[in-house]
Amino acid sequence: MEGPYPDIQGGGSLILAWQIRNKHVLVIGGGEVAAGRIVNVLNADAKVTVVAPRSGLNDEVAYRVHQKQVEHVDRNFEPSDLDGADMVMCAVDDPEASSQIYKLCKEKRIAANIADVPPECDFYFGSVHRDGPLQIMVSTNGNGPKLANIVRKQIAATLPYNIGTAIQRVGMLRKKLRKVAPNIEEGPKRMQWMIKVCEKWTLDDLCEMTDEDMEELLGFYKPNTVPSLEAVRLGEPDGAFDGPFLI
Template sequence: MAEPSYPDVRGGGSLILAYQVRNKKVLVVGGGEVRTSAFDDKDSVSGFVDAAHTDTQVAAGRIVRLLEADANVTLVSPRSGLNPEVAYRAAQKQVIYHDRVFEPSDLDDPAITMVMTAIDDPEASSRIWKLCKERRIPANIADVPPECDFYFGSMYRDGPLQIMVSTNGNGPKMANIVRRRIEGSLPPNIGDAIAKVGALRKKLRQVAPGNEQGPKRMKWMTKVCVQWSLEELCDMETEDMDRLLESYDPDEVPSFQKVRSGLEPGEWEFDGSFGWSCVI
C-alpha cells in the first residue's frame, strides 16, 4: 500500500486571517507629520521623555483601513502634529480623538483589542510595544517588524472582495508591486459578481434553512460559481436568482441563458437553446 502524500511544512510564514474588528476598540498612537512627544514628558519616573515623529502616510492609511473594517478607533496624538487627512478624520468624529501625547494609562482600557503606532522613533515605539506585551495586547509597531504581532499587507479591494499580499515584513514595496500585478489581471466587475453571489446565498438560506442543508447548499453554490461565468454572475438580477433557486431541490444548475429566458424549469428542454433545423 502506497504511503500517503502530504504537503511539506514550510516555516517562516504568517497566519493570514480576515480579522473581524467590527465594533471593537483599536488604539492608534501618532497621526501627524511634525515632531511631537510620543509620551507624556511629565512621566520622567518611567523614562518616557522621548520625542517621536509620527509618520503621515502610515497613520492615515491605517486609520482608513480600520474605519472600513467598522472598528472603533481611538487616536492619541497632539493636534499640532496631525496631518490634514488625520485631522479631517478627527474633525468629522470618525475617530475618538485625544489631543495629547501618549500615556501608559491609555492601555488600561480592557476593551482595547489591538494597538498600532505610527511614530518614527524606534526607542519610543519599543516602549509602547513592551507595555502592550505586559498587558497581552497585540500590537503593530510601524517599520519595526520584530515588534509586530501582525503585519499590514498591500491591499486590493473591490466591494466585498479583498486581497492582501504580505512579504512578512521583508519588502513592503515588493508587496505593492505584486498586488498591482494581481489587480491588473482581475476583471473590472468581479466585485459586483461576488456581491450578487452573496445575495444568492442569503436567498438560498431562506429557501433551504437548517444545518442539515449545509452540505447541499455548499455543493450547489459551488456548481453555480463554476458553471456560470463572472460576466453572467455580474448580470444576474433578483428575478434570475428566484428562478435559479427553483433548481435547488432537484440539485440542478441550469445555464444562465435558460434562467434568463423566463421559462419554467419543465420547459427548459424545449427552449430552443440547441437550435432548430427544418428539412424539406
C-alpha cells in the same frame, strides 16, 4: 523524495481575515503611517481612537478627526489609553517610546503593531487590493513592503474588471439560499449547489443577475439543477432542463 503532503516552509505568518467590526482600535501617532493604518481599520468597521497632539496630525488624520470618523485624544500617549483597547497600532518617531508601548501591550495581551519594527509586531499590514467585497492581500512578512505593492498591482491587473460585482451578487444569492434551505443538514448541498452556479455561470451572468433572477434560480435548488441565465429568464419548468442545463 517528495512526501504525500505539502512541505512546511516556515518563516511565514498566518494570513487571516480578522473581523474587527465594532472593536476598539487605538492608533498612537498622527502622521502619514498612522493615516494609512486608520484607513485600513475604518474600512473594517472598527471604532478608532487616535492619541496624538493636534499639532502632530497630518492633513488626512486631521480630516478624519474633523469628520468624526475617529475619536481624538489631543496629547501624547499615556498607559491608561490601553484600557479597553482590542488592538494597538503605534506610529511615532520614537523607538524607545514605541518599544515601551509594545511591552505594555504584551503585559495586557493586546495585539500590537509597531511601525517599521517587525520584531515588535503581532501582525503586519500587507498591500491590499479592494474591489467591493473582494480583498487580496500581499505580504512579504516585513521584508519588502514596496515589493508587496508591486506584486499586488500585477495581480490586480490580471483580474476581470467585474469580479467585485460578481462576488457581491453571489453573496446575495447565498443569503437568499439560506432562507430557502435553513437547516444545518442542508449545508453540504447548499455549498455544492453554489459551487455549480459559480462554475456554470460566467462573471457577466453573475453581474447581470437581478433579484427576480435569483428568486427564479432558487427554484432549481431542490432538484439540485443549475440552468443557464437565459433559461432562468425564460421561466422554463424544472423538467425542461434534462440536457445541457443539468450539472
